[in-house]
Amino acid sequence: MGADNQNVIEMKDMYKIYPNGTVANSGVNFCVKRGEIHALVGENGAGKTTLMKVLFGLEEKTKGAVYISGKEVNFKSPREAIASGMGMVHQEFMLVPSYTVAQNIALGNEKKKRIFCDRKAEKEQMEKISKQFGLTADFDEPVYRLSVGAKQRIEILKVLYNNAKIIILDEPTAVLTPQETEELFCSLRLMVKDGYTIVLITHKIKEVMDISDSVTVLRNGQTIQTLKTSETTPDEITSLMIGRQLKPKRERIKSQSEKTVFQVDHLNVMDRRGALKVKDMSFSIKQGEIFGIAGVEGNGQSELIDAIIGFLKPASGRVFYDGKDITGISTSEFRKEPIGYIPDDRNLRGSSLSQSVAENFIICSHSGKEFNKGPYLDWKEVRKKSRDLIEEYEIKTDSERALVGSMSGGNVQKVIVAREISKKPDLLIACQPTRGVDISSIEYIHNKIIEQRNKGAAVLLISAELTEIMGLSDKIGMLYNGELVAIRENDDTVTEKEIGKYILNGRQDQDVTEE
Amino acid sequence: MASFFFQQIFNLSIFAIVFKLVAPVILAAVGGLFCGKVGVMNIGLEGAMLVSAFFSIVVNSLTGNWMLGILAGCAASVFLCLLLAFFTFKYKAHHIVTGFAINTFASAITVFMLQTFFGSSGSYQPEGVAMIPVVNIPIIEKIPILSVISGHSLIVWIALLCVILCSIVFYKTPYGAHLIAVGENVQAARSVGINDMKIKYSAFVICGILCGIGGAFLSTGATSMFVRDMTAGNGFIALAVISLGNERPYGVLRGGLVFGFANAIAILIETYPGLSIPSQFIQAIPYVATIVMLTIHVLQNNRKMTAPVKKTK
Numbered sequence: 001m002g003a004d005n006q007n008v009i010e011m012k013d014m015y016k017i018y019p020n021g022t023v024a025n026s027g028v029n030f031c032v033k034r035g036e037i038h039a040l041v042g043e044n045g046a047g048k049t050t051l052m053k054v055l056f057g058l059e060e061k062t063k064g065a066v067y068i069s070g071k072e073v074n075f076k077s078p079r080e081a082i083a084s085g086m087g088m089v090h091q092e093f094m095l096v097p098s099y100t101v102a103q104n105i106a107l108g109n110e111k112k113k114r115i116f117c118d119r120k121a122e123k124e125q126m127e128k129i130s131k132q133f134g135l136t137a138d139f140d141e142p143v144y145r146l147s148v149g150a151k152q153r154i155e156i157l158k159v160l161y162n163n164a165k166i167i168i169l170d171e172p173t174a175v176l177t178p179q180e181t182e183e184l185f186c187s188l189r190l191m192v193k194d195g196y197t198i199v200l201i202t203h204k205i206k207e208v209m210d211i212s213d214s215v216t217v218l219r220n221g222q223t224i225q226t227l228k229t230s231e232t233t234p235d236e237i238t239s240l241m242i243g244r245q246l247k248p249k250r251e252r253i254k255s256q257s258e259k260t261v262f263q264v265d266h267l268n269v270m271d272r273r274g275a276l277k278v279k280d281m282s283f284s285i286k287q288g289e290i291f292g293i294a295g296v297e298g299n300g301q302s303e304l305i306d307a308i309i310g311f312l313k314p315a316s317g318r319v320f321y322d323g324k325d326i327t328g329i330s331t332s333e334f335r336k337e338p339i340g341y342i343p344d345d346r347n348l349r350g351s352s353l354s355q356s357v358a359e360n361f362i363i364c365s366h367s368g369k370e371f372n373k374g375p376y377l378d379w380k381e382v383r384k385k386s387r388d389l390i391e392e393y394e395i396k397t398d399s400e401r402a403l404v405g406s407m408s409g410g411n412v413q414k415v416i417v418a419r420e421i422s423k424k425p426d427l428l429i430a431c432q433p434t435r436g437v438d439i440s441s442i443e444y445i446h447n448k449i450i451e452q453r454n455k456g457a458a459v460l461l462i463s464a465e466l467t468e469i470m471g472l473s474d475k476i477g478m479l480y481n482g483e484l485v486a487i488r489e490n491d492d493t494v495t496e497k498e499i500g501k502y503i504l505n506g507r508q509d510q511d512v513t514e515e
Numbered sequence: 516m517a518s519f520f521f522q523q524i525f526n527l528s529i530f531a532i533v534f535k536l537v538a539p540v541i542l543a544a545v546g547g548l549f550c551g552k553v554g555v556m557n558i559g560l561e562g563a564m565l566v567s568a569f570f571s572i573v574v575n576s577l578t579g580n581w582m583l584g585i586l587a588g589c590a591a592s593v594f595l596c597l598l599l600a601f602f603t604f605k606y607k608a609h610h611i612v613t614g615f616a617i618n619t620f621a622s623a624i625t626v627f628m629l630q631t632f633f634g635s636s637g638s639y640q641p642e643g644v645a646m647i648p649v650v651n652i653p654i655i656e657k658i659p660i661l662s663v664i665s666g667h668s669l670i671v672w673i674a675l676l677c678v679i680l681c682s683i684v685f686y687k688t689p690y691g692a693h694l695i696a697v698g699e700n701v702q703a704a705r706s707v708g709i710n711d712m713k714i715k716y717s718a719f720v721i722c723g724i725l726c727g728i729g730g731a732f733l734s735t736g737a738t739s740m741f742v743r744d745m746t747a748g749n750g751f752i753a754l755a756v757i758s759l760g761n762e763r764p765y766g767v768l769r770g771g772l773v774f775g776f777a778n779a780i781a782i783l784i785e786t787y788p789g790l791s792i793p794s795q796f797i798q799a800i801p802y803v804a805t806i807v808m809l810t811i812h813v814l815q816n817n818r819k820m821t822a823p824v825k826k827t828k
Contacts, residue, residue: 058706079708094703096696107696108707110689117689162707 006070008034008166008197009055014064016050016221024050026221028064032166032214037188037198039208039229042218043241043438044408048201049091051218052168056088057081068166082109087164089155091171097144101137102126105158129160132194133187149180156187167191168199173207174436177296178466179504185211203241203438205234217241242440257287260320261458262427267317269300269307276315277303279482285458285475287426290449292461292473292490295503300482301462302344305431309341310334321427335364337427340420340452344431344462346409350416353405357397358386360404361419393418394444410441417445421452428452431462446472466496478502529779530663535737537775538674539564539729543753544760544767545677546725549718551762552685554698557719558614559599560726561750562621567592567730569625572741576641584645584735589727595621596723600716618750626743640740647736670732675768677725682764694718726750748802755805759812770808777804 009032016025025047032038042048053059055066057075066073068084075081078088095104102123111118111125123139130137135153143151152172159167169188173181188198188211200212208215209229217224217240224240239245262285269278277300285291295301306312308319310331318327321337335341343349351360362371362382371382386400395414397407404412413433420428430449434442449472453459463469469476470490478486478499485506488494501507543560550557567588575584599617602608626636633639648669656665685691696704697711704711729749734741752774759773760766781800784790 077708077710078706079710082708088706090702090706092702094700094706096699096703098699099692099696103692104703107692107703108709110692112689116687117692158707 006034007031007067008069009199010067010070011051011055012065012067014051014054014066015062016047016054016059017062023221025054025064027223028218028221029223030216031226032197032199034197035192035195036213037192037200037211039212039215040199040201040218041203041205041208041215041237041241043203043440044410045438046218046241047221048218049170052088052170052199052201055081056086056168082162082164085163085165086168087159087162087166088168089152089159089170089172091174093148093151093155095143095151095154098142100140100142101146101154102139104143104154105139105161107158109162126157126161129157133160133190134183135160135187148175149177149183152176152180152184153187156184160191165195166197166199168201170201171203172200173202173204177464177504178500181207205237208237209234219243238439246439246443257456259287260284261287261322262460263320264304264308265318265320267304267307267319268315269303269312270315271303271312277482278307278314281317281482281484283477283484283487285427285460287458288453288456289474290453290459290461290472291475291477292463292469293477293479293484294466294469294499295462295464295479297464299479299503301431301479303482305344305429305462308334308429338423338425340423340425340428340430340457342413342416342420342428342430342433344435346412346416351404351412354403356401356403357390357395357407357415358382358400360415361386361389361400361422363419365423389418389422393448408438410437413437413445414441417448421448425452426457428457428459429462430459432464433461434463434465434468466499469499470494470496480504480506529776529783531666532779532782533772533775534667534671536778537771538668538671539732539737540749540753540756540774541674541768541771542670542677542725542729542732543750544756544771545674545681545764546722546729547753547757548681548762548764548767549694549721549725551757552694552698553715553718554701555600555603555610555715556614556754557596557599557722558611558751558754559595559617559621560722560753561746561748562614562618563592563595563723563726564730564733564750565618565621565625565744565746566595567727568734568745569628569730569741571727571731572639572641572644572734572739575735576644579643579645581645581647581735585647585728585731588731589724592727592730593720593723596719596726597716600719604712604715622744625741629741629743636743638740638742644735644739646739647732668732668736670728670736673728678764678768685764690714752801752805755809759805759808761812773808774801774805777801 009030011028011030014025014028014030017023028047028051030040030051040048040051050059054061057077057080060076068086073084075084096107099107102119105126106117106122111121113121126139129135135157137150137153137157143154146154152175156167172184176184192198200207202208212229214226215229215232215237216226217237219241227237264284265282267278267281268276271277279300281304283291293301303312307314310329310333313328318325320326321339326334347353352363365371371378371385383400389395390397390400393414395418396411404415407415417433428449433449434445437445446468449459449461461469461472473490476488476490476494476499477484478488480503483506486502543564547557547560570591571584571588574587575581578584595617599610599613602613603610629635629639649666650669650672652665656662685695693704693709693714697709697714701711704714730746733745733749756767756770756774759770760768778801781797784792784797784800785794
């Protein structure tokens with residue numbers, strides 16, 4: 001084997017079994033060559049993150065051998081991994097909110113001048129790295145004020161500052177806008193050119209094709225195959241990942257109904273700090289229609305939803321449902337209507353993590369007749385109904401008594417979707433319905449949404465994922481800075497680029513800044 | 516009456532009272548600040564000070580050495596703090612519950628030992644206590660207004676020094692940076708290889724030492740006796756002072772002084788001859804002042820939280 005073709009990471013026959021019996025890795029082989037971008041793909045729960053945590057010394061392996069640059073290692077803590085030239089950018093940001101950017105980057109590796117921190121020397125080095133790889137940052141800004149894109153850059157700067165040569169990125173683009181993703185990839189390419197080795201964990205096939213040199217597919221804790229990206233196709237990777245072909249998308253039947261189910265009329269909403277976040281918004285949704293709102297997160301989506309569901313009182317304007325004025329009704333009244341609501345944060349609003357699947361199913365209907373027997377809950381009925389839903393929605397869980405908090409993101413999301421759709425809604429409000437869930441769950445949820453639409457429900461879909469908006473919507477509203485700057489029929493003439501211009505600039509006539 | 520106060524303030528005796536009252540509170544508060552930074556509200560400050568007050572006077576009277584007294588007090592206090600840390604970190608007990616247990620234990624064990632070894636149920640006043648020395652600064656003690664900084668106990672100066680050192684440690688040293696990071700986002704700290712347990716235990720050791728010094732001052736500096744439960748809520752006032760000071764060292768100093776002045780005024784009113792207000796009302800002044808200050812502080816913070824954020828580029 002040639003010197004420049006050497007494996008910098010080699011993991012042989014890795015097993016990881018958690019004390020509670022969960023098998024995360026069972027026979028993983030993983031090799032990364034020096035100077036390449038190696039994508040590690042797989043569905044949620046395939047064992048990608050666990051494998052990397054073992055590699056980085058955050059988890060102890062059960063069995064197997066790890067070699068770094070040919071030498072066998074057995075890291076007991078991240079400190080040892082860092083010392084041997086590895087760095088990891090975790091899925092959740094590992095930042096101290098009140099610290100400045102510079103303090104965060106230096107954390108754990110402060111330069112010393114006698115017993116004190118030498119902030120000046122630290123900053124000099126940071127500025128050098130920042131310039132070299134095009135990772136801009138305002139070093140004196142406290143981190144809590146930064147956007148997610150900026151936080152991501154800080155994480156990478158931190159790893160580079162710690163002299164890592166092998167960099168593991170765990171789903172770095174999950175929270176980034178398309179533009180920020182492109183910027184990140186530019187920096188990664190620069191780093192590879194400079195001799196760095198990058199492992200990119202992802203489940204977005206498009207990114208694998210875009211940036212990686214090789215790709216390793218994991219499924220159910222095992223290595224399925226390692227491929228050269230140039231010699232494979234997106235479809236091949238997808239079927240390796242889920243172990244079957246994707247089902248064709250449910251056909252969309254064009255709705256004939258002209259009945260308006262939901263209408264928002266000149267709505268203005270202020271957030272709790274009194275800033276106007278939704279500006280003069282008007283749109284309406286007919287029966288059997290999906291209205292998609294495209295937009296970068298933080299452009300008024302959450303305030304719009306909060307105003308509709310009764311968490312915020314709108315400053316002015318009206319909201320109509322089924323011909324009734326429901327402006328400013330309480331959330332409990334809102335929830336009594338046959339309206340399904342899939343919140344954007346499944347852990348915070350969508351479900352109660354410390355309760356069982358069955359309890360989560362009836363969370364909005366336990367005062368209804370269906371599940372009551374005198375003053376008590378009819379648990380027999382609740383469990384029966386829950387088992388039906390678990391089966392119908394293909395939720396992976398041992399029983400209806402399993403805690404939601406112990407389930408994977410995709411399954412939790414399915415619990416929520418099942419609950420909301422089982423209400424047989426004539427209006428379905430879906431906010432980021434597939435954020436952070438794996439491909440088969442995305443496929444499933446999308447088909448369920450289209451099914452509801454075909455049954456005649458009106459659907460309000462809010463998503464930052466353009467492919468999702470374009471794949472599902474009948475009409476698309478472009479949201480920019482709290483305004484719907486354009487509403488378009490979703491026909492063949494709409495392009496991702498056009499929507500991108502609206503939601504990034506608020507205008508069509510101006511070109512998006514070229515990279 | 517007004518003239519009485521002016522006279523007291525002008526002859527500056529009020530400052531002597533204030534410093535005497537404030538020193539142990541500030542020491543405990545700075546210690547509590549260390550625990551607070553790693554994410555634990557240490558309500559065991561009270562108990563830690565109390566055992567120190569007891570053991571320091573015992574060892575002091577036995578050896579006739581005030582330094583050994585302080586050392587013994589610190590050892591007892593560090594032991595209690597480590598016990599608290601052990602149950603909180605190792606066994607994940609809730610720190611309020613363990614803190615409360617520590618306080619009850621401290622109160623009981625001191626009374627028990629008082630009874631067993633000295634046959635007293637209320638107080639212990641041994642002969643030959645070597646008092647912690649007072650610092651008289653030559654020349655300055657003769658200058659009219661400047662003389663106010665002379666004649667305070669060594670512990671008053673140590674308390675002040677601790678505030679300054681604490682600020683330097685928190686904001687200038689790597690240890691401080693790690694300490695605050697562990698409290699704010701322990702995962703972030705671990706991910707860069709910081710040993711969070713080491714940091715957490717070290718914070719409790721420092722807290723124990725500071726409470727130890729504060730406790731020793733109560734029995735062998737401010738007085739020369741041990742009285743059961745003589746900390747009298749000083750540990751809890753320290754917690755209020757931490758909050759009042761926005762969890763910053765100099766804020767703690769400021770908060771402590773506010774409390775000290777309120778307390779000193781209460782003492783002055785109490786000693787005013789021929790006053791007919793029930794003394795219980797007057798003794799409540801410092802506590803009422805603390806509550807008022809905390810309320811103002813919370814309201815101010817709320818306003819800051821809801822104020823529109825400044826736009827950054």
